[in-house]
Amino acid sequence: MDVARLVGVSQKTVSRVFNNEPTVSEETRERVLAAAQQLGYRPNTAARALLTGRHHRIGVVSLGTAHFGPSALLVALERAARRISYSLTVATSFEDDPGGLKAAVDNLLVQGVDAIILSEPVDESDDPLVIDVPVLALGATPEVQAPTVLSVRAAEGGDAAAEVTRYLLELGHRTVHHIAGPQQWWAARERRQNWSASLVAANAAVPDALTGDWTSRSGYELGRELARDPEVTAIFAANDEMAIGALRSLHEAGRQVPGDVSVAGFDDIPIAAYVWPSLTTVSSDNAELAEIGLRYLTDFLNDPDHAPPPPPQHVHRMVIRNSTARPST
Structure with missing residues (x-):
């Protein structure tokens, strides 16, 4: 009642706000919530559930x-x-x-x-x-x-893994190698499938995917393997941490990024903009x-x-x- 009196609305309106019903205007909802916070009001969730x-x-x-x-x-x-x-x-x-x-x-x-x-x-x-x-x-x-x-x-048309793959192909790379995440992760499966499908759609060769565990260490180890192959010119890693590990191994092998090999990741973690070279990636809001x-x-x-x-x-x-x-x- 105190909340309703402070805002100048009915108790029913206050109840609708706390029940998140769609029949209340956004302006009224904000006023009710602000008044409840001001008064220190906490709805009784157990009683509300019973009703x-x-x-x-x-x-x-x-x-x-x-x-x-x-x-x-x-x-x-x-x-x-x-x-x-x-x-x-x-x-x-x-x-x-x-x-x-x-x-x-x-x-x-x-x-x-x-x-x-x-x-x-x-x-x-x-x-x-x-x-x-x-x-x-x-x-x-x-x-x-x-x-x-x-x-x-x-x-x-906005699948992120497909977009990264298409972007690397459009730069002129003949194919794109993939460092995948662990395949019991549904997100990792989806990224791998869309990477592969994009290569097939572009009539590009589909290399064997290498599977990491999301960590920079696994990206580093798999990057060392890819760095030994002079045919590798583009790598898409399923997350930024593995991509950053791959950057390290390519540098140690004397492969220049992006001069010899382009590398892209996924997630846009905060450090991605500050590694060298700064990492091309996918940002999900x-x-x-x-x-x-x-x-x-x-x-x-x-x-x-x-x-x-x-x-x-x-x-x-x-x-x-x-x-x-x-x-x-």
């Missing part, structure tokens, strides 16, 4: 890792959820744990969540994942059976991805009787720096 059947809590299955991509996306999801008065509960899946993804989902379901987001999950099982609440997939995921499966997809993904999911949760609109599009952005160039003649 509405909704927890205003979303479960997130992420990878138990410190790697930049999954970690940055998880932080962005947390920030976006706070802005719309949802809480997140996170469970992790781990590499080399065949049942880890199912266990993570089960752990979230018993805690009471309105939906589950799959964010960079790792799965070594071939069985479909069965979830009895709506699911939002961010990026490549295993097969899911759920009441509703939503996704945020790349913009038309995690804040935008989290924002549009959560809004898409919560709009559906607020109006589940209507079919969701087409998936929103998310655009990766290539960042062209000094590590790529036309091949020397």
Whole structure:
């Protein structure tokens, strides 16, 4: 009541804001939330769940890792959820744990969540994942059976791994070698598949992909192997850390970057702009991805009787720096 009185709106309007219903203007929503913060008001989530059947809590299955991509996306999801008065509960899946993804989902379901987001999950099982609440997939995921499966997809023609590969071919390289991520990662599989498909579409040779473990050390070791082959003129690594490792091995082998070999990565980690040469890579706006993904999911949760609109599009952005160039003649 104090919040409603301070803002000058009805208690019903305040309730709609805290329930994240779509019938409140953005200006009113911001005023109500600001007043609640000023008064130190905290809604009773347990009581609200009993009344509405909704927890205003979303479960997130992420990878138990410190790697930049999954970690940055998880932080962005947390920030976006706070802005719309949802809480997140996170469970992790781990590499080399065949049942880890199912266990993570089960752990979230018993805690009471309105939906589950799959964010960079790792799965070594071939069985479909069965979830009895709506699911939002961010990026490549295993097969899911759920009441509703939503996704945020790349913009038309905007697949990042394909774009990097096409860019290197357009510079004049005959083919592009790939340092792939571990293949139990769905994101790594997708990048490898789109790299390969882009070479096939361009009638370019498809070299054997070398598989690393996302670390700079693995990029360095695999880069040493590629550096010994004088036919290698372009390398696309599935993340920046492996690309930076490859830069080191090429330098030690006397192969100039980009004069002899062009190198591109993925993620645009903060250090990518400051290594030498600065690294061409792909930047994914995690804040935008989290924002549009959560809004898409919560709009559906607020109006589940209507079919969701087409998936929103998310655009990766290539960042062209000094590590790529036309091949020397």
